[in-house]
Amino acid sequence: xxxxxxxxxxxxxxxxxxxxxxxxxxxxxxxxxxxxxxxxxxxxxxxxxxxxxxxxxxxxxxxxxxxxxxxxxxxxxxxxxxxxxxxxxxxxxxxxxxxxxx
Numbered sequence: 001x002x003x004x005x006x007x008x009x010x011x012x013x014x015x016x017x018x019x020x021x022x023x024x025x026x027x028x029x030x031x032x033x034x035x036x037x038x039x040x041x042x043x044x045x046x047x048x049x050x051x052x053x054x055x056x057x058x059x060x061x062x063x064x065x066x067x068x069x070x071x072x073x074x075x076x077x078x079x080x081x082x083x084x085x086x087x088x089x090x091x092x093x094x095x096x097x098x099x100x101x102x
Contacts, residue, residue, distance in 0.1 A: 021049045032083035039078045
């Protein structure tokens with residue numbers, strides 16, 4: 001399901017402009033396989049611009065706060081996956097490649 005823009009983005013210099021493409025982000029997971037863990041529209045990508053992250057949350061969770069009674073919307077771009085062992089040694093190689101291939 002398409003989610004649409006994230007309700008709020010912290011760290012945006014001018015909220016009327018939205019985020020600028022100042023950098024890309026990679027999130028690498030490891031378990032049964034090693035690779036990017038983005039969900040939704042970003043699932044096939046290794047490096048993702050902050051603009052694409054802002055506009056492509058996998059879903060938006062809404063949780064109530066017990067102290068104030070207000071609900072807060074929080075974007076989610078990836079989720080936990082439990083699958084097999086955790087081969088940490090194999091994680092270093094793809095991460096180092098991604099950092100060096102800019």
